[in-house]
Amino acid sequence: MTIQIRPNTTQTYRGPTAVRRRRIQEGRPFPLGATWDGIGVNFAIFSAHATKVELCLFDAAGENEIERIELPEYTNEIYHGYLRDVRPGQIYGYRVYGPYEPEAGHRFNPNKLLIDPYAKQLIGEVKWDHALFGYTIGHDDADLSFDERDSAPFVPKCRVVDPAFTWGDERRPNIPWDRTIFYETHVKGFTMRHPAVEERDRGKFAGLTAVEVIDYVRSLGVTSVELMPIHAFVDDSYLVEKGLRNYWGYNSIGFFAPDPRYLASNSIAEFKELVSAFHHARLEVILDVVYNHTAEGNELGPTLSFKGIDNATYYRLMPDEPRYYINDTGTGNTVNTSHPRVMQLVTDSLRYWAGEMRVDGFRFDLATILAREPTGFSEESSFLHATMQDPLLSEVKLIAEPWDCGPGGYQVGRFPPGWAEWNDGYRDTIRAFWKGDDGMIPKVANKFSASADLFDKRGRKPWASVNFITAHDGFTLHDLVSYNDKHNDANGEDNRDGHDHNISYNYGAEGLTDDKEIVETRFRQLRNFFATLLFSRGTPMILAGDEFARTQGGNNNAYAQDNEIGWVDWNITPQSRQLAEFVQKVIILRQSLAMLRRGTFLHGTYDEELGVKDVAWLKPDGQEFVDGDWADGEAKCFGVLLDGRAQETGIRRPGTDATMLIVMNAHYDVVNFTLPQAPGGKRWRCVIDTNLPIREELAPFEFDTVYMATGRSFLVFMLEPDDDADSEDARRSFAHVSEAFARSTSDRLRV
16 A cells, blocks of 8 residues: 655644543443443454554544543553543543564554544544654664654544434334345435435434435335445545545445534434334435455555454465565455454444444455455354354345455355355456357356356356446446547546457447437347346346436546545436336336246246246247257357246146346347247237337237347336136236336336
8 A cells, every 4th residue: 555645744742731531330241342331431442462552532523632531440452441531422532552563463652643443433534644654654673663653633533422312113124035136326426416315414423314315226226225334434645645535435444433514414323213213215325335355445545443453363464574464355464364353343334233223234355355364264164153143143134345456366166155246257257248249148148047057056046146337336227328439538547447348339439429210229239138137037226226227437446536536427318217117117017927036047047847948048939949049159049938838836737927038139220030939828928029118008919929129228028828717826026027018118217
């Protein structure tokens, strides 16, 4: 980690001129953190190698240190004490004494005020200054030197909180996995430009509770809002030097405290109000959490918390040179979850958010690191054991980003039962197919079936594959079909940052254009992507704003763009609104079609007892693929016949779902597709044709009709059952689909 600090900005801070002794009791070593019990506050902090810990109390503004108290007891490597006359709202921090021996992994420096790892609220932000570093910047021995300047004026302070909150009749939505649709968004970016959100609430938790915001999300049909990191984080010094911010927030410094910049009310109850409001709307709240590293960087990074409390415990250090950090995260350091107290910190944080804050699940950034022991990634790691056996955590949604930049870092499909995983292979395959790349049909068939080769083991279900085409990291969906190249100049890195392999295509013009043919092709492709995502087996995830063609101007790495580039633009054009209404329609259909949500993977094997295949892959002539057909690299159009009679669950009986035919044509021109005959039906009804986004009726098509599939289009047909008495269940399923189609054309999108 390279730190860039403006020189000669530090002023010596002398601390309190006098220390007033007050009555302090021994207190308890648990719970860790600052705990208000209605009478006083218990302070407890872990350090295996410290020799003394001082509690520093500050005035209400957090500017002046008014008292410094040594914690009197040390029990099981925990320093603790109890103050009867301290109340919620008290501002505090710690100074920790011990050896300053960087070559042995120890970096204690009591001149540095430290954030309590268990602090429930922080005030202020990091003000970059040389005093923040345990060593003297510019010294010949670099981090081996010792800096005596006081960092208190430049570091965030902790605040004691009162956890009391009236939840009323709030209940968790408990959305089943098979009905879950994630909606990834950013607390600030989602509301900063929303016209219905009051100015003071924009960019805050309070902004997300605006009635108009919740009504929109609910009417779209998604079930689970995944918030990008909200834990307290730091703006990197090199970004501050450029006038930028760490917008995404993947730079945590506090795992219990919400970032102060998201609080309009200066109270953590504001986040609880958000959760309560979402739950009343039957929406889940999922947190994107970053436990793999902290904002303290490597040996040249600042001393803000963990580094000064017990560096050798909290971080993975090089075994032969503990002066240096193992950097499996690419950020300078790696949190040492192999240590039981560090593991406790992570699981205590998770339980706090799932219990006290009542969130519904977590998406773990670079989750491979958390499951990596000194010997490498392990499905039997202490982290995975701890989360899966915990009675609270085992009941919330756990989603892994199953990769990091360390050795053996790519582990998609390797997390244990109970976990879901981001499936980047789905993203790349679907992008390449609709772009028109050769030889994609076999890969698409695999990903469309929830990547059975990766996830169909140990009783895992299709929902374990979190399917996405876009996420915060990369192009928006609009930009995916509008730019051949990234345009990241605003990041100040000469366009060197961000991915170069985007699998994108601009269809004839780079960026925005008035060419109607290009614009129509792009919007049809957007509909194709959404239809593919929502009709695939697995758990779909949508990037907020993609449903109305939000753009970042070709920036595919907007991590530092806390401005109009990174914020969602709610000035929606009629064409973009039509796209959002299409997405709403497809979501309604997905939730109504039990076939799409079955807990079985698609394998295309023939069931001798039932006389049916779960899926048949069709060529444009309506005939089923044979072995040689899969090798045709130039084929770009195929059909998927999902037979509703196939076994639904582990019980051996025929299914009763409606039979579906899906046609995907990635060819640039029309392909004539013969609609096949299907047992138990009399004709096909067209539910979706992305070339005709507005369809008011289920248009009928007889068997063997040659349907002209528009170039680059996605089609869905439902089988209309025949009049045979044995088809009562099929007719009931088809009627259900018909009702859903009618609702999808009448439900109002509240945007």
